[in-house]
Amino acid sequence: xxxxxxxxxxxxxxxxxxxxxxxxxxxxxxxxxxxxxxxxxxxxxxxxxxxxxxxxxxxxxxxxxxxxxxxxxxxxxxxxxxxxxxxxxxxxxxxxxxxxxxxxxxxxxxxxxxxxxxxxxxxxxxxxxxxxxxxxxxxxxxxxxxxxxxxxxxxxxxxxxxxxxxxxxxxxxxxxxxxxxxxxxxxxxxxxxxxxxxxxxxxxxxxxxxxxxxxxxxxxxxxxxxxxxxxxxxxxxxxxxxxxxxxxxxxxxxxxxxxxxxxxxxxxxxxxxxxxxxxxxxxxxxxxxxxxxxxxxxxxxxxxxxxxxxxxxxxxxxxxxxxxxxxxxxxxxxxxxxxxxxxxxxxxxxxxxxxxxxxxxxxxxxxxxxxxxxxxxxxxxxxxxxxxxxxxxxxxxxxxxxxxxxxxxxxxxxxxxxxxxxxxxxxxxxxxxxxxxxxxxxxxxxxxxxxxxxxxxxxxxxxxxxxxxxxxxxxxxxxxxxxxxx
Amino acid sequence: xxxxxxxxxxxxxxxxxxxxxxxxxxxxxxxxxxxxxxxxxxxxxxxxxxxxxxxxxxxxxxxxxxxxxxxxxxxxxxxxxxxxxxxxxxxxxxxxxxxxxxxxxxxxxxxxxxxxxxxxxxxxxxxxxxxxxxxxxxxxx
Numbered sequence: 001x002x003x004x005x006x007x008x009x010x011x012x013x014x015x016x017x018x019x020x021x022x023x024x025x026x027x028x029x030x031x032x033x034x035x036x037x038x039x040x041x042x043x044x045x046x047x048x049x050x051x052x053x054x055x056x057x058x059x060x061x062x063x064x065x066x067x068x069x070x071x072x073x074x075x076x077x078x079x080x081x082x083x084x085x086x087x088x089x090x091x092x093x094x095x096x097x098x099x100x101x102x103x104x105x106x107x108x109x110x111x112x113x114x115x116x117x118x119x120x121x122x123x124x125x126x127x128x129x130x131x132x133x134x135x136x137x138x139x140x141x142x143x144x145x146x147x148x149x150x151x152x153x154x155x156x157x158x159x160x161x162x163x164x165x166x167x168x169x170x171x172x173x174x175x176x177x178x179x180x181x182x183x184x185x186x187x188x189x190x191x192x193x194x195x196x197x198x199x200x201x202x203x204x205x206x207x208x209x210x211x212x213x214x215x216x217x218x219x220x221x222x223x224x225x226x227x228x229x230x231x232x233x234x235x236x237x238x239x240x241x242x243x244x245x246x247x248x249x250x251x252x253x254x255x256x257x258x259x260x261x262x263x264x265x266x267x268x269x270x271x272x273x274x275x276x277x278x279x280x281x282x283x284x285x286x287x288x289x290x291x292x293x294x295x296x297x298x299x300x301x302x303x304x305x306x307x308x309x310x311x312x313x314x315x316x317x318x319x320x321x322x323x324x325x326x327x328x329x330x331x332x333x334x335x336x337x338x339x340x341x342x343x344x345x346x347x348x349x350x351x352x353x354x355x356x357x358x359x360x361x362x363x364x365x366x367x368x369x370x371x372x373x374x375x376x377x378x379x380x381x382x383x384x385x386x387x388x389x390x391x392x393x394x395x396x397x398x399x400x401x402x403x404x405x406x407x408x409x410x411x412x413x414x415x416x417x418x419x420x421x422x423x424x425x426x427x428x429x430x431x432x433x434x435x436x437x438x439x440x441x442x443x444x445x446x447x448x449x450x451x452x453x454x455x456x457x458x459x460x461x462x463x464x465x466x467x468x469x470x471x472x473x474x475x476x477x478x479x480x481x482x483x484x485x486x
Numbered sequence: 487x488x489x490x491x492x493x494x495x496x497x498x499x500x501x502x503x504x505x506x507x508x509x510x511x512x513x514x515x516x517x518x519x520x521x522x523x524x525x526x527x528x529x530x531x532x533x534x535x536x537x538x539x540x541x542x543x544x545x546x547x548x549x550x551x552x553x554x555x556x557x558x559x560x561x562x563x564x565x566x567x568x569x570x571x572x573x574x575x576x577x578x579x580x581x582x583x584x585x586x587x588x589x590x591x592x593x594x595x596x597x598x599x600x601x602x603x604x605x606x607x608x609x610x611x612x613x614x615x616x617x618x619x620x621x622x623x624x625x626x627x
Binding site: 032036037124131382400403407408409422430432434436462471475 | 520
C-alpha cells in the first residue's frame with residue numbers, strides 16, 4: 001500500500017496513540033470554546049417552539065403516524081427525537097436540550113479527529129488545521145447556531161461520522177453492521193440529507209474500507225430504495241415546491257412569490273443554480289445561501305474584511321486539496337490508496353451529492369456534511385505537504401506560507417463562530433420578549449394547559465438568563481468576524 | 487511548526503478565555519446589568535420585559551451610560567431611549583407592555599421622527615392615533 005503523511009505510520013502503538021491523544025485534546029479544547037457560548041443560548045422561539053408544541057402532549061403513536069402523513073417533507077423521526085428529550089427533561093428543558101447539543105458538538109469533533117487517524121507530528125499539525133476548518137466553517141456554524149430544539153443537520157453529521165469511523169475498521173462485525181444501519185435509518189428518518197450516510201458508505205466501500213460488510217451495504221441500499229418507494233410511491237410525499245421558502249439567487253434573496261413567478265413554469269435552472277451554489281459555498285465560501293455577498297458588497301464599496309478572509313481561506317484549501325489530488329496516483333487498486341486519498345475520494349463524491357440533495361433551496365447548514373469532508377480533505381493535503389515539502393526553496397517557502405495562511409485564516413474563523421454564537425444568545429433571548437405576539441399568532445398553544453405551561457416555563461428560563469449584549473459592548477473586530485447567517 | 491501556529495494560538499487563546507470565564511471575566515462574554523432605560527436603548531428586549539414584569543417604573547428617566555446610545559451620558563425614560571436608538575420594535579414592545587404614550591407625546595415623537603428621517607417610526611406612531619400634522623402643534627417635553 002502506498003503511504004503518504006495522512007496514513008497511519010508504522011510506529012509503536014504507544015507513540016501513535018500519543019499523537020492521536022494530543023489531536024483529540026486539541027479538538028476538545030476547540031469544542032469547549034464553542035460549548036461555552038452554546039450553553040448560554042436560550043432555547044429559540046422560531047421553529048423550535050412550534051416543534052415542541054407539536055410533541056408536548058401528543059402520544060407517540062399519533063406523532064409517528066402524523067409524520068408519515070406530511071407533504072413536501074418526509075422526516076418521520078425528526079420530531080421523535082425532540083419528544084424523547086422533552087419527555088426525559090422533567091421540566092428542565094434548557095438543561096436537557098442544551099446539554100444534548102453540547103454533547104453533539106464534542107462527539108462531532110471527537111469522531112472527526114478519530115477519522116483522520118493521527119499517528120505522527122506532521123499529522124497532528126494537519127489535524128489541528130483540519131479541526132479549525134471543520135469548526136470555523138459557516139456550514140458547521142449553522143448546525144450549532146440554530147436548534148429546533150435539536151439541530152437535525154448535526155444529527156446527520158454525527159451519523160455520517162459514525163458510519164465512516166466504523167467502516168474504517170479492519171474488518172466488519174455484526175454489531176458494527178447493525179450500528180451503521182441504525183445510523184442510516186436515523187439519519188434518513190430525520191432529514192433528507194441523511195441519505196448521505198449511504199453515500200459515505202458506498203464511496204468508502206469503493207475506496208476499500210472494509211469495516212462494514214458487503215451484506216450490510218446491500219441492506220443499506222435496500223433501505224434507501226425503500227425510502228424512495230415509501231416517499232414517492234406509497235405516501236406520495238413529493239418534494240418542496242418553490243413556494244415553501246425564500247432562497248438566494250444572484251445578489252439577493254427571492255421571496256417564494258418571486259421564485260414562483262420566475263421559475264414556476266420551469267424550475268430546473270433554479271435547481272441547477274442551487275446545486276452549483278451549494279458546491280461553491282463549501283469550496284469558496286461564496287455564494288452564501290445562494291447570494292453572492294462579496295461581489296455585491298465589493299461593487300457597492302462595502303466589502304468587509306471577514307468576507308475576504310472567508311473566501312481566501314476557503315480558496316486556499318480548495319487549491320491545496322486540488323494539488324494533493326492531482327499529485328497522487330489514482331490509477332491503481334483502491335486497496336493501494338493511502339488513507340488521505342480515501343478521505344479526498346469520499347469528499348469529492350459527498351460534496352456534489354450533498355449539493356444535489358439540497359436542490360430545492362440553499363442554506364449553509366444543509367452542506368454541513370460536505371463541509372465536514374472538505375475539512376477531512378484539507379487534513380490529507382496539509383499532512384502530505386508537511387511530510388514531504390517541495391525540494392526547491394522558493395516552492396517550500398510558498399507551501400509554508402499557504403499552510404500558515406490556511407491555519408491562521410481558519411483559526412480566525414473559529415473565533416468568528418464564537419462571536420456569532422454571542423449574537424445568537426442575545427437575539428434568541430430577545431425573541432422570548434415577544435412571546436405575546438407568538439401566542440397571538442398561535443392561540444392553540446394556550447388551549448392545552450400542558451403546552452401553555454411549557455411555553456411559559458421556556459419563556460421564564462430564557463428571559464431570566466443573563467447574556468452579554470453585543471450592541472452595548474461591540475467587539476473592535478466586528479468587521480473581521482462573519483456576521484452572515486445563511 | 488509554522489503550519490499549526492494559527493491553530494495553536496487559537497487553542498491557547500481558547501484555554502485562556504475559558505480560564506478567565508471561570509473567574510467571570512470571559513473577554514467576549516461581558517454581562518452588564520442595565521437599568522430599564524439602558525436596556526431599551528441597547529435593543530435588550532428581554533431585559534426590558536423582565537424589568538417591567540418585576541415592577542420597574544416605566545415613566546422614570548434614568549441615567550444611560552456612555553456607549554449605549556452614543557459616547558455621552560443621557561437621562562431618558564425607556565420610551566425616549568428606544569426612540570433615540572431608532573428601534574421601532576423596541577418602541578412597540580414598550581407600548582405593548584403597558585408604557586403609556588399620551589397624545590401630545592405621540593404627536594411630538596412622530597414629528598421628531600419625520601424630521602430625523604425615521605420613516606418607519608413615524609409610520610408606526612401614526613397608526614396609534616389620528617393623522618399627525620407637524621408644525622402646528624407645540625413641542626411636548
